[in-house]
Amino acid sequence: MLSVALRTLRARWAAFAGSFVALALGVALLTVMGQALAASQNAPARAPERFAAAPVVVKGQDTLRVATPTGERTAPLTRPRPVPTTTVAALRALGPVTEDRSFPVTAEGAPDDLVGHPWSTARFAPYRLSTGRPPEAANEVVASGDWTTIGTRLRTPDGQLRVVGTADGPVRFENALFYTDAQAARLAPVSHQLVVETTDRAAVRAIVDDDVRVLTGDDRRLADADPGRDAEALTALNALFGTAGGVTAFVSVFVVASTFAFAVDRRRREFGLLRTVGATPAQIRRTVLTEALLIGALAAATGCALGAYAAPLLAELVVDGGLAPAWYAIGGRDEGIWPYHLAFWTGLSVALGGAVAASWRAGRTAPAQALREAAVDGRALTRGRFLCGTALLLTAVATLAYALLTDPGELLHRKTYISRPMLLITAVALLSPVLVRSLVPRLPGTTGLLVRANAVTGVRRTAAMAAPVLITVALAGSLLGATATLNEARAAEVSRQTTADLVLTPTGTALKAKDVERLRQLPDTIVSAVSSTTVYTVEDGVALVKSQAKAADPALLAATVALPVTAGRLTDLDDDSIVVTEEWAHHRVGQQVRVWLGDGTPKTLRIAAVLATGTGDNGAYVTPANAGGAEVNRVDVRVRAGADKAAVAARLRAMDGVRVRVMDKAQWVRATYPETNRTTRLGVLLVLGVALLYTGISLANTLMMATADRRGDLTALRLAGATTAQILRLATTETLTVVTLGGLLGLLVTAVNLTGMTAALHLLSAPTPPVLPWPALAWTTTACALLATTTTLISTALALRPRRT
Structure with missing residues (x-):
């Protein structure tokens, strides 16, 4: 089997090039992420700075x-x-x-x-x-x-x-x-x-x-x-590279397995001939596995070498982007060899797994049936692929339903809305051959007839070509759409809860007590001063949990905000009580909770009211006596009935010595719109960039493999009288049809994921419609279309060149 595999690789090296490239790039990405994680485990010891000369x-x-x-x-x-x-x-x-x-x-x-x-x-x-x-x-x-x-x-x-x-x-x-x-x-x-x-x-x-x-x-x-900033930076890097590594692993496994399965599936004619001359199914499977082992080992080793070269470049990128401290580097310290082992053996396992899935069907097919099915895909799905796809789809639906019934807030966490789409993407990709016949449009003319015929008769080839587009569009739509939907829900929540006519914030860090008293003397107004603080509590007897809180006079607070109270009354808040959210382990009105204030003072407070969880920004509320020394950083002003709001705002702006920004409700909502911070934005772009770059290369790779496989079809069209321009136009139309199909499937996955998030927001009393990132979806699909068209034109033109004899 080894000699047969070696001869096959030498004779059909062009057919295996796509699998080699896909696997090498996947292993390289895994190596880079592994080294990045290893380099972010420990921060260097930082010497004293401000007090280096103090005894x-x-x-x-x-x-x-x-x-x-x-x-x-x-x-x-x-x-x-x-x-x-x-x-x-x-x-x-x-x-x-x-x-x-x-x-x-x-x-x-x-x-x-x-x-x-x-x-x-x-x-x-x-x-x-x-x-x-x-x-x-x-x-x-x-x-x-x-x-x-x-x-x-x-x-x-x-x-x-x-x-x-x-x-x-x-x-x-x-x-x-x-x-x-x-x-x-x-x-x-x-x-x-x-x-x-x-x-x-x-x-x-x-x-x-x-x-x-x-x-x-x-x-x-x-x-x-901030003496712990290095440790905090490493924690953020670990989260970033852990997420990026997870996405990279998923994309790599998905694309490599798909590429290997497609490459092996295209060789059914060859397997049929081997069966005809007496090869047993076991011999065919061993041959394919040996080929996959040789390609996988060589590609994995190449990927490890590429990863070692690219990892320092990633370190420079995250440092220049402000995601990592200036001292962060990859390769400067001994990160160990586990990233190489992990990437190498993962790549090799994926290569063997992708080959096994396809070779098993080829090995158990009768010789005559294999020859008959060489040009046309009979069954759209094998039984194993159908069962796996259905199981993953049911798992995605079941886990979503379970989360909505038990803990809908879990669906709003970054790790959840980044990882959950992967399950649905895999399920849709496995089941996509079933959808091809119904989704491929009937285009007019002879070209349209040929396009549909080629797509429908080669459903597995069509699905394999659409898979990179599916994952590209679905990841971009799900990740960017989740953050946009969550931001819109938070903005709507702020708008609903703000009933004050004017909101004042200090131009510095806080308002002084004397300035707050001057504001309260303003006629025709109700002034509520708010301080941001923190309370700590022990949950389940073992976990010390830090919760954001606000301190305000409860009587004044009720006149300037409309909090989502689900139990109790806000006006019952006093110096011996607290208002909590449904996220707290103990959230029954009248229950006593042990807390520690922002300055560490221990207190036992009674729960006066309970708020809906919302988007997670509904923190606890205490009175100023329990603020732990926090200073006022926001003042809500309600203008009494009959008074002129514009005149009140003008008097506030003209107050001598009180330096505040005066905003009406609309301005306040715009000012507090939860824009994604630069670090988070760069982190998401890094995750997406890695995934999209790889899937883009995979798309070009798969298209070249598919074009090489159809050299006979192209030759037949030339013999039937088709011109080069007509064949290129046909190939381009087929490619754009497949890209559209992949884009539609990716849009479907995005819509399902965002629907789950909006359902969770409704259950958390923060209703908002899903926000589809149409510009990102359009740009992503357009980029896939341009890349696919360029690749198709080049590979088809090369395939049409006459062979040298």
């Missing part, structure tokens, strides 16, 4: 620790606790104490990540003045970096600032403005960490209690802003 840093408690039956659970606090004043006083006896303060700064023409600090903390980085002098007045600052110069005037919500100096640090890790210590204390009254200039670290630890952390050595990096 000892004392930091208030910023971690919530909760004991559970299965061990201690931790979570970062939204509002870290300040160092107690008694502890600060005791530390001053050991040496000079410098209180650190960090706060965001918004200034016209300045970087978006601008942050303010006291000038006294600059020396601990250390920063050094490169030009100018230190700040001396409240409106003077020193700027780090080279984004500004001395004398520049900066307009901020707290007044105009003048740059009197610039400073350079050893590493550019932030864009900072350094104020005088007094002005920094006014802008950020609470200090959460400080530096103690002493060498007696044991004495410092002896003074502080368990609610304070003492940081020395490399632990001083924990006092930097």
